[in-house]
Amino acid sequence: MILADVAGDIASGELVALVGRSGSGKSTLLNLIAGIDRPDAGEISVAGRRIDTLNERDRTLFRRQHIGFVFQFFNLISTLTVRENLLLPLELGGCVGGVASSRVDRLLEEIGLADRAGACPDRLSGGEQQRVAIARALAHEPELIIADEPTGNLDIETGEQVLDMLTGMVDERGSTMLMATHSREVSARASRSWRIVEGRLEIGAG
Secondary structure (H helix, E strand, C coil): CCCCCCCCCCCCCCEEEEECCCCCCHHHHHHHHCCCCCCCCCCCEECCEECCCCCHHHHHHHHHHHEEEECCCCCCCCCCCHHHHHHHHHHHCCCCHHHHHHHHHHHHHHCCCHHHCCCCHHHCCHHHHHHHHHHHHHCCCCCEEEEECCCCCCCHHHHHHHHHHHHHHHHHHCCEEEEECCCHHHHHCCCEEEEEECCEEEECCC
């Protein structure tokens, strides 16, 4: 068993840092909260909905509507352009046509990549790819943003710039964010922290 006796709540609009050693179970916990994995026992509720009782298809549909995920390694689709990568989550959620196009245009302006809309990911720097990944996670305006080491694959300066953009965009939208990180600088920005120690969750003061 990777995790045991894990219990915690995140208030709407809160930024919580999830810290712990490599292999401690941070990614596992994020995947459980996102509905990517299913717990062997216990309850998980997101936006007032229990997701541990949902089957895989319903968890996927719930995630498309309510959760945005920012990965460490970007996970952009290499055969799609920047614009197409941002349109995809909207189309999967049923948002198409002019509404989707306008939302993507706003996001591209917001992340400063309107001039790279037609480029494929392999033509972008690491920092630019992560900016696109962040915009993709926010495109469908989810209540919860989950970020798994979002600056871990970037150099320090670029990581700080990307982190500033991520926290700024999330704060502007009033979203809730749970972010796994090894960085003290990153966790210092959070309202409080969760620490995984030997498979158990320690809740920091907030």
